[in-house]
Amino acid sequence: MTISKWMTAGTVLKMMAMQCPDKQGAADKFRKMTFKEWNERSCRLANALNAMGVKKGDRFAILAYNCVEWLEIYAAAAKRGQVTVPIMFRLAPPEIEYVINHSECKAFFVAKDFVQTVNSIRNKLPTIPPENFVYWGDDKAPEGYQHYESIIAKASPAEPDVIVDADDAWNLMYTSGTTGKPKGVIRTHEGNLGQYLLSDINMGVRPSDCVMLVMPMCHINSIFYSFAYTYVSARVFVYNMISFDPVDLLKTIEREKITFTSLVPTHYIMMLSLPDEIKKNIDVSSIRQLLISSAPARKDTKMAIMDYFKNSELWEAYGSTEAGLVTLLRPEEQFKKLGSIGREIWGSDRIKILDENGKEVPDGQVGELYSRTPHVFREYWKDPEKTKSVFQGEWFSAGDMAYRDPDGYYVLMDRKANMIISGGENIFPSEVENLLGSHPAVKYVAVIGIPHEKWGESVKAIVTLHAGKTVTEKELIDHCRGKVAGYKIPKSVDFIKDEEMPMTPQGKILHRILREKYGKWSDVK
DSSP states (O other): OOSOOSOOHHHHHHHHHHHSTTSEEEEOSSOEEEHHHHHHHHHHHHHHHHHTTOOTTOEEEEEOSSOTHHHHHHHHHHHHTOEEEEOOTTOOHHHHHHHHHHHTOSOEEEEGGGHHHHHTTGGGOTTSOGGGEEEESSSOOOTTOEEHHHHHHHSOOSOOSOOOOTTSEEEEEEOOOTTSSOOEEEEEHHHHHHHHHHHHHHHTOOTTOEEEEOSOTTSHHHHHTTHHHHTTTOEEEEOOOSSOOHHHHHHHHHHHTOOEEEEOHHHHHHHHTSOHHHHTTSOOTTOOEEEEOSSOOOHHHHHHHHHHSTTOEEEEEEEETTTEEEEEEOGGGTTTTTTOOBEEOTTSOOOEEEOTTSOBOOTTSOEEEEBOOTTOOOEETTOHHHHHHTEETTEEOOSEEEEEOTTSOEEEEEEGGGOEEETTEEEOHHHHHHHHHTSTTEEEEEEEEEEETTTEEEEEEEEEEOTTOOOOHHHHHHHHTTTSOGGGSOSEEEEOOGGGSOBOTTSOBOHHHHHHHHOOHHHHO
16 A cells, blocks of 8 residues: 555656647657657656666666756656656766765666767766666767667557656765765655646646746756646646747747746846847737746846736745745735745745754844745655754755844745854845845956954855946945944955856856855864
């Protein structure tokens, strides 16, 4: 008997193939599939994996840019109970090697663009049999690889005769790690289903909708917003992206009649920075919902989004790979509560804001944010101590600092690890970043603490500017005066190019990299 009675995405896809076989279920720019076609290819792939010795509970890795094949692979694993290990395509070879070996993968699916990278570490991946390297691309498989299309063609199209328990693991996600070594996050079918259903209920997803997945398919955001649409028979469109092209993205919205997409503030800033003559000649009226995720958005960015996408609701989400969706700032709250991450999503428990002793703090006081959702992860792979450290009973923390206002809305201050302590005072970089970001010349900004002999740390800003704009260090420092406490004002400002600002693939600035570059107080203490 199964522990969880919920149906997995594999079963849901099977039922969609029966009930609406000819309706388009999944697509990218180059290929479209009906639910029936998508289901059959995923059945074949699930059976092919089994024939390769990748059995229920075994892990296999995927390395590729965004394409519709990702949806076939995730569905295949849901049908036979294998566990996907999506590899972030920006990782360096030693990092890929670490993830594959740490997760003990038994097969490796490699897209054409990454064969050379994988070949450079292939002899350092002892858990993968030589015959279990699978290639996909528009040409013949290179030596040492089976072709993706060939293993699908040879396999049986029959539904796998396996009941996958929704309590079983489905994805092993390695976090990009703003604070250190990647951690393997085990997400179950039921955990993801909880995310799908609560997201659908909270946002009112319709069968006529079409989601466009722009975030990398190896990222939790695209997993969270993919099958959520399949569960209500809506269309899923994977945006083929190597580097972000804002004009092409807007034209794709127009051509595919996209109704929803989830983007990070960086993406929105790039789109809104396009010349007006380009923007006004593209029809984005099909968009009815937009989500800002992965990093807090500045107030001016939100207002510009709402001005351009006039038919769309704007939502802002806070969550993590581990917790899933935790809060939503709803469309009607965007002006009422600018700067807030919203309130708990419907269907989750009350958030706790705890001090360093695990005690709840009064409203208005900053503490560590702990959430309880039905879609929280199970554990960190091979790391029970780390798993234990992020829970207080049933409540989980991603290490973010926040406070609750008198109306029950949450304001995210920063990651605990990013907090600056100067002269005994706690400084949250995001507060200073929002202030500097309100200057019209500033495009991206990161605030860090650097070693200071007297104060422990002093506040430093690292800034990139909009094209054609100029501002001096003194002008930016003066811009802060009178708006925040004196100890929070940057003592120095460095100007760098956009490409020099270290970011995760999801658009979060990596403060850790900047701290390493400029030095940490702990290094000299």
